[in-house]
Amino acid sequence: MTKRKIEIMDTTLRDGEQTSGVSFSVSEKLTLAKLLLEELKVDRIEVASARVSDGELHAVRQITDWAKSKTCSDRVEVLTFVDGGVSLNWMEQAGAKVQNLLTKGSLNHLTYQLKKTPDQHFKEIAETISLALGKGIKTNVYLEDWSNGMRNSPEYVFRYLDFLTVQPVHRIMLPDTLGILTPLESADFISQIVKKYPQIHFDFHGHNDYDLGVANTMEAINAGCRGLHLTVNGMGERAGNAPMASVVAVINDFLPHIDISINESSLFKVSKLVSAFTGFGIPVNKPIVGDNVFTQTAGIHADGDSKNNLYFNNLLPERFGRKRKYALGKTSGKANIQKNLQELGLTLNEEDLKKVTQRIIELGDKKEKVTKDDLPYIISDVLDSGSYQQKAIVKSYVLTHSKGLKPSTTLSMEIEGETFEEHAQGDGQYDAFMNALRKVYRSKKIHLPLLVDYAVRIPPGSNSDALCETIITWENNGREFITRGLDSDQTVSAIKATEKMLNII
Template sequence: MDTTLRDGEQTPGVALKTEEKVWIARKLDDLGVDIIEAGSAITSEGEREAIRAVTAEGLDAEICSYCRIMQQDVDYALECDVDSIHLVAPVSDLHINVKLKKDREALKEMALNATEYAKDHGLIVELSGEDASRADLDFLTDLYKAGVEVGADRVCFCDTVGLLVPEKTTEIFKELSSAIDVPVAIHCHNDFGMAVSNTIAALNGGAKEAHMTINGIGERAGNTALEEVVMVLEWLYKYNTGIKTDELYKTSRLVSRLTGLAVASNKPLVGGNAFTHEAGIHVHGLLADTSTYEPITPESIGRERQIVLGKHAGKSSVTLALKELGLDVDESQLNEIVGRVKELGDHGKRVTDADLQTIAEAVLDIYRESKVKLEEFTVVSGNKAIPTASVRLTVDGKEIVEAGIGDGPVDATFEGIRKAISGFADIQLEEYHVDAITGGTDALVEVLVKLSREGKMVTSRGARTDIILASVEAIINGINQLIQD
């Protein structure tokens, strides 16, 4: 049972519109979920409208509404034309006495009356024990048995505040599954981070159904994450769940977008870092065999591998990333690219695919056969100083030193370069454009320049965190292109 649309929507700040519930329900159905808890019909007319919209879709999944053990709740569920109800009875003495202000016998009578009423009206009934992990197990078992006698089709054990541990869970479900003649379900919360482990333990103990949500969303610390349980069963237990696992990531992204709940970058399977690699030794292993540092293939849940580069990047990392970008480089070009990546990494930056492509293309331009090479340059600029630049170039094998002034440091540098090559080629700067590839004051910037010579025009680029250095790089690249042409 997926309860993203009911328990998941109870996450603080989440309120799904009717059409959004329908979109998610369609995706869950396509995923292969057996039961979709579409909401709680008692909540409001808007909620009932949304549940009716889901039932009207004619999905393969059984459509369920949450109900308290009250006839009114069942009547509202019937209005929504659902297939089943998740009929929830508080079963711990704490809940019975404090919340309901009743005793066990009164609670049992209410639960059985509601079960009979729902069955008389043609509904599938899953009788659920709320706060079951703090309930007396003998009383709970007796309630389940009595519920089955009056028609309950399934029963559910709810670890409402996440207090179970796997060893205890397995014991409980071995006992319940042997004592109850209908499928027993598990519903866990993640207050101690144990929801997935406890759900797997319950299934090992004999549970036939598990309640889960996409991305593990829900009240407080959330519910059991469906994608995690499914992949644990499929990959670690070799059990065929019938779920289309390659659609899990798309489903995760849809739920995240519509609920506005971001998925933590380190969340298993669907988090941003789950199939992202940076450290050089890991990527070196991936080049040989992706299973060295990936327990499953990213494609198995509809994802792609990502290589993120930083100060840990080595040649293997960069080679793999360039390969995935479709770029081929030789050893000297690779060394230059790696050096630039590490330089950015040392400044605390992560180099994205867009960054790497920009760096690589700039480097590939540099390593063409160059007749003009920059040896060094110095720029002086300030609020009371005229921008002045001195440049030292090697032009067709001859060293030339020149200086220039301009409206700014880039303009002054270009003027110095233009003067230095004036006896060799007459170059004009036609356009100059700067883009920040990433945000922040230390962003990688890409400079595009358009240069002309005797009616011929080229566009070239430079990429650095230093805007002046990127500009000089772009200009020198462009000059060499024009001279070659």
């Protein structure tokens, strides 16, 4: 089957920069332009609007100088206006060779914004195109508000297209400027146009106001469009534009008759870089590039993945330079934990695996996030707890810390079946706990070991704040030993380490 080639034009550096609060620096624009063309391998990039600022002029000049050295100047495009040649003069200064001329694609915009007749508008457009031709600048034409034009003034749209198709124009670009199209309308409107002008190259420029940008883009391809306008992370005005990563995945998986040049494995890298430059985080559930989209949380899914990949779909993370993860939390089953243990090169017997699973579920119930890097510490804590017979149990406690008052602890504990309660103050919450504990053991005429060293740390490499480990060194009858406690709260982890000490002695 012969595939039909679709051009991908990335407009992150122009339309994407219309995201509220986003402005790329000169160096950021140049870096992204290189990455988009050379690594992601988009066919074209739209990098700026003419006349915006001196900084924009400098950025475009840097990009066009680089593009010239790579003999790809015709892949760098600039948005221009019907302004008597002012935009074209700006383009000449910037060294740009392709203009994307913004014109009116609906009678409503033409009448109420420009306050001109179609004939006046067409005459000025023809003059602008002719002027560009004389300067060696190629012209593509945007029909701004084209989607509303097709809904409300189709006669005007077709009259305008009749005019454009006899002009020296390379591409006619059909934007759903306000993101109002449904997939059915996208298919219908574009089919009508392509059928009437089969030799013309039409681009579709979708916005995402109703979250239909990807669906509309898919229909535009099927209806005969030859080019698509996309942005990294779906950046753009209001709800943004059709997102690059999602559209690429849809084309590759559902439209086998379509050929695109995009390097899928670079999508995630480019997405992360754009996020870093803009300061706009990527939603964790954003398809293809979100942090969670290749993370299995439910234990049954991890179990299914181990049994003939039952919960895999065609969106394999390796396609996009990513890896599948198995989350650890209250919905984790043994399969989730085994997947993480495999990555760490660890194995546990069935009984120990059950204990570790239960501990992770307990942490998840407390809304704590557990990572793979936390696992060795949880394992150590759980297995260590099973290495002695538990005769001393800290049943409950109240820790108080109030301004102007010394911290205090009320403690209830059980020692070999006998219950004790004590209250004490101290220099800190843990000191108050230890003072209450000493009262309990004094009543049993038992001296507690001396606390020699106290250290707190989080698991190295962990990117969560779920766990902290308290390591306490004790001295008892001239012998030193260490106990560890693990919890999301520092004081509680110290209390757990202390409870282990009580059972050891």
